[in-house]
Amino acid sequence: MHEAKICLSLIDLAETHLTRAGGERITALRLEIGDLSGVIPEALEAAFPICAAGTRAENAALHIDRTSGRQLLLRDMEIL
């Protein structure tokens, strides 16, 4: 439940940076999820296609690097 909300924040953030970079759409996103972030990577992966539908991140590949700590970061993305 919580992951759906985080997914929407992720897409918002990604689309903001896509616009800033003058891109058209997002093809891949790379995240860093800490084990103390409170986010379950599998739940985020499950929520992503639904949340991304109809956005400029639709069909983007999600790469997740797991780390220790509390951070929940959008590291970088691939755009067209």
Add this chain to the structure above:
Amino acid sequence: MCSTCGCGHPEVPNGTVAHHPHPEDARRVAVERSILEENDHHAEALRKRLAARGIEAIGLLGGPGSGKTTLLEATLDRLGAEAVSQAAVEGDCAGDLDARRVAARGARVVQVVTGAVCHLDAHLVAHALEELDLAGVSRLWIENVGNLVCGEMRRALLVSTPEGDDKPEKYPAMIAGADLLAITKIDLLPHVDFDPARAIAAARTVKPGLPVIQLSARTGEGMDAWMKWVREGRA
């Protein structure tokens, strides 16, 4: 179909430099930003607004049934005449049962029906507070099942004995964000398999030195220590 590459994209007149983007044209853009940045901004703004009014916000975090509302009721009872200077934000998936319980004790309450999302976030709390008259309020209680920061200055995580002593091990993120671990419903210890030492050790593995209070809002055991912690923030 695109005649340049046959990719299925609608035909674009030749001669344009990039007739349409192809995956091999993808470029990498560094972002390096926190996904919860927006919530963090809302939380920080809310914290500042409350602090400017001399209001301390305490978060009561814990799963459904961990005893958040019961502990708040017992706290309001002990605050006596001070109860009227307390305000509370109650997040619930549906209904206003908790809000009515707290309002009956004299506190000002605003109910946030969160629907399927269940947890509160800073934005929801900030909007909820617009409905509340904060004049004369000295302390704001935020009851929340989730762990997104909501503008609290201190956060108490509640784990009740029937939930099991493995809770702190299973939810390290909740521990990491807490300023206090309150083990609730200790009057039930003889009836449940809950080893307080195990729960405390697991919590302090994640957060060394985390203060712990064992209490029962029902019998009053441990409530003095709890009230001392509650009042510490305003000292």
